[in-house]
Amino acid sequence: MEIKRIPLGDIQVNCYLVAGESGALLIDPGFFAPEIEEFLNENAGKERLILLTHAHYDHIGAAERLREATDVKIAVGEYENSFLSDPDVNLSRMFGYKLNPFSADILLKDGETLQVGDICAGVMHTPGHTSGGVSFLIGNILFSGDTLFYHSIGRTDFPTGDYGVLSKTVKKLYELDGNTAVLSGHGPETTIAEEKNNNPYIR
Numbered sequence: 001m002e003i004k005r006i007p008l009g010d011i012q013v014n015c016y017l018v019a020g021e022s023g024a025l026l027i028d029p030g031f032f033a034p035e036i037e038e039f040l041n042e043n044a045g046k047e048r049l050i051l052l053t054h055a056h057y058d059h060i061g062a063a064e065r066l067r068e069a070t071d072v073k074i075a076v077g078e079y080e081n082s083f084l085s086d087p088d089v090n091l092s093r094m095f096g097y098k099l100n101p102f103s104a105d106i107l108l109k110d111g112e113t114l115q116v117g118d119i120c121a122g123v124m125h126t127p128g129h130t131s132g133g134v135s136f137l138i139g140n141i142l143f144s145g146d147t148l149f150y151h152s153i154g155r156t157d158f159p160t161g162d163y164g165v166l167s168k169t170v171k172k173l174y175e176l177d178g179n180t181a182v183l184s185g186h187g188p189e190t191t192i193a194e195e196k197n198n199n200p201y202i203r
């Protein structure tokens, strides 16, 4: 399996391109870039899926355009889907970003396992940054969205955010194997052990 991280837009959201032998995932296409559309086209012979960790505009901005161009379906947490079309919750209004409302094709449930070709992705409901956010566990790699960052955590002052809930969620993530790599929605990669021992926000 090959993973590529492409920071997109002014906000440098981490978009992840995950390619297996017979499956390909695009995680959080927040802004359009030709290379992410190319990635989906290059992998057209494989099963493909666009995954969204949560509905903030900087993680979803190019999803609808890519679905139209490539016919690849979009998956998001079941409690997050309505936010894709809510400019107040997805923050597109606050940040003055034009985003057409859309809906995902697949609604993900906590604890389910997605099989996309040879890629097996566990879905974890990880609320707190937003109420319906999810993280994806592929082998020993966690795609944490804006739940957990290197030495930081997601903001909880946006609509549906809740620090108490996020704190519980992150403590649940700390129960994962310490060697689990954490690939976040922004910034550098880290590990569960590193955060468990050194994250200044949640210990």
Ligand SMILES: [Zn+2]
Binding pocket: 054, 056, 129, 146
């Ligand atoms: Zn966010």
